[in-house]
Amino acid sequence: MVMLALWMAGCTSVGMHTRERFAHDYGPPMQLRVCVLHTDDVTPQRIDTLIAAVNKEFRSYGIDVVVPWARPWQRAGFTHERLFDDIVRREVEAPCDRLVAFVDRNAGDALWGLVMPEVLGMVDDPTHTRGYVVATRVSLNQVFTSPAKATVHEFYHLLGCPHAESMDACYTRIVALKNARLADADFVPGIDEDGAFLRTRESANRVMREALAGP
Ligand SMILES: [Zn+2]
Numbered sequence: 001m002v003m004l005a006l007w008m009a010g011c012t013s014v015g016m017h018t019r020e021r022f023a024h025d026y027g028p029p030m031q032l033r034v035c036v037l038h039t040d041d042v043t044p045q046r047i048d049t050l051i052a053a054v055n056k057e058f059r060s061y062g063i064d065v066v067v068p069w070a071r072p073w074q075r076a077g078f079t080h081e082r083l084f085d086d087i088v089r090r091e092v093e094a095p096c097d098r099l100v101a102f103v104d105r106n107a108g109d110a111l112w113g114l115v116m117p118e119v120l121g122m123v124d125d126p127t128h129t130r131g132y133v134v135a136t137r138v139s140l141n142q143v144f145t146s147p148a149k150a151t152v153h154e155f156y157h158l159l160g161c162p163h164a165e166s167m168d169a170c171y172t173r174i175v176a177l178k179n180a181r182l183a184d185a186d187f188v189p190g191i192d193e194d195g196a197f198l199r200t201r202e203s204a205n206r207v208m209r210e211a212l213a214g215p
Pocket residue numbers: 004005006013153157163
């Protein structure tokens with residue numbers, strides 16, 4: 001399975017903002033309901049701060065991120081693959097549009113970060129509905145990419161934005177995403193790996209189950 005990861009070495013950007021940002025009509029306000037799993041060390045205040053950073057960034061698109069619930073969560077494994085595997089195997093349940101885990105780091109991760117390019121977050125490619133963000137500032141690499149920046153980056157992926165040099169394609173995608181909502185679906189569509197919209201929660205969950213099951 002392909003996943004969009006924010007690596008320290010390699011891509012760290014969904015692109016630079018351009019004047020195009022203000023050339024679109026983003027339409028009426030939209031809530032994006034992001035349900036949160038968090039490890040013990042990630043406090044509610046920390047989550048609030050990170051979500052506030054996203055809302056500041058998304059204000060110009062008329063997107064307001066709200067958190068219907070935040071539940072304590074035990075990280076599944078030591079490596080980012082194990083951790084991410086646990087998250088993508090969970091269903092996105094109503095009323096959530098997205099499921100995001102905020103993860104702390106421990107000494108083991110810091111050691112691991114010395115030998116591997118460090119992952120600061122990840123969003124699934126088959127549906128763009130699930131992800132995780134490293135929410136605490138411990139490692140050396142995060143001196144350069146703050147948890148707030150990493151959170152904003154991953155949340156752009158949750159809107160279907162790809163890695164790119166400029167944000168131009170991202171603005172267009174945000175407009176399309178807001179227009180793709182079905183009146184009776186009560187769901188902000190997921191986005192599949194080809195960019196097609198998954199307009200119901202059921203279809204987003206089904207596509208993820210199929211991606212996990214393999215070809
Ligand atoms: Zn990324």
